[in-house]
Amino acid sequence: MNKKPCLLRGNPSLLLVLGAGFVMASSTDVRAALGMGIAVLLTLFFSSIVISAVRNIIPEKGKLPCYVLIITGFVSLICMLMEAYYPDIVKMLGVHLAALAVSAVAFRDADEVAGQNGEWHSIKTAFVTGIFFTAIMFVCALIREILGNATICGKPIEFLQNYKISFLAQVFGAYVVLAIVIAIIKKIFKTKCKEEEDK
């Protein structure tokens, strides 16, 4: 039986490992996490549409340079838009936003999903992947910002000021939060994806 690829194949636990750098760099502040999440979502969404549309005319050996150009092109356009409309978030994300152009998350999606499936499935997968990535970044940022910095969107939470778990705001804390979130996500989606693929 030909198995239908799971829509949750953009499994967040796998995504998180690939995008660990982004999660750690962008999850100190909820606004930065949302900004990065939306940038990832838009990059995946648009690059999936284009890559799946042109997948049949790209020679096998030419896939990598074409994918690179398409992804970096969309990342550049998204960066330009964000710089114009959300300069504060661009400042927070710094070089990490532009580094999205070489993100393994985007390449994995381009190569394994959009490069081998039709437009509709690619768009659905890109959308689901992007939404999960954004949601997980948001959750990590929420935990780290509230518990580590006692702030929310940069605004101090007065009653938590004396109960900060400062290490959560550091890189080590990012790893810990990431590991916990990966474990929970893995548990939730492991069975769900298996069921969907077996259908």
Added chain:
Amino acid sequence: MDMIKTLALCLAIIIIFGAAMVGLNIHTSKVIADREAALLAGKELLYDSADAQSSQLVDVGANVVTIYKLSEGGFEIVTTASSTYSQSPMQITTVVDGEGKISDIKLENYTDSIDFRSKDANYISTYIGKDSALAEVGLVAGCTYSSTAFKDSVSEALAALISNNLITAGKKSDEQILTELIDSVAIGFAKTEQIESDDADIKKIIKAENDTGFAFIISNADVQYLAVVNAMGVCKVYDTEARDVTSEQSAICDKAVAYAAKAQKSYDADLQKKVEAVMEGAAEITPVKADTFNSVVSVCSFKVNNESYTALYSKSLGYDIMDVYVIIDSKGAIVKFSAKEFIFHEEYFATFGGMNTSEYQNGFTGKTAETFTGDEAIIATATMTSNAVKQSVKDAFESFSKISGGENNE
């Protein structure tokens, strides 16, 4: 064929995205220009460091870049700040309302080795609502240099407005005035930290991490005083006008000395051991109390073949806290100079070319307070250590001068 197809595809992608970027850039550049224009709207430029000559403002500090008057009232001042660890200067934008209170602060381009916001995410927000007195605004432990640079820069911004009568100066509390006095009356107190007091009269206890002494804010009949006690147990008391009131406030002095005696580490034994090790035949080694509040933590006098000498132990702050020993003869010339360690964590400094320690130490021999220039202390590529050694030797001469004047000898 595949190669040509790939190249053609790549070229097509580049052309399409290039055209899209050009089109988008036309749109976004307008948005960005409009935003910048909106930011500048409602602002009147009062001072620009690039064209300081044409400004009407006077006494504007060197770190002030621009001062704008805001149409809705208040001022926006952009300043820079650098600490020892800054890779490039910080840029600080301080917004002050018409009453002289800080309403907003933004920190940009902060590239120190440790970001003080990572140690205390709310540090910058402690400035909001404060006037030029910056009451209750402290420093960030572990990031003392950069948080000091930040605080000084904000103070400089406010001082520029005060000196031009654009805002009125904030009133400092007595405790704040006395705390700020510590830097000038106890110059050897480095990396100070506040410790809790269980005595209701002792409002604040500040310990020098280099063990040079303690400072106390003590109240007596509702009046606050600053008491400083050096590592040798000598105390001085100052009032808010920075007057020495030690003789009138002996009760405060006694309280401060009693506390310091319990908490202060004595370096007399260390110094005695050092003297015995480096001065053969040293006899009559006697601790001496120096009435100085510099980096000297212990002093002793001794004799070798009936010649009198004074040994001084200084703990100045360089890359780390240094232990410097200086032995001076009765004529005021250095006869021995050494340190426990000159270069800390040598392995971390790729540029450090090593040093000939004995040659370096001999460079101090024979120097007096008058002939010591400070150049003797220079160690190539180790600026912080060089400055610390220079400070230690200067402090040793200062303490020696006080002692040889016959004051405070035991």
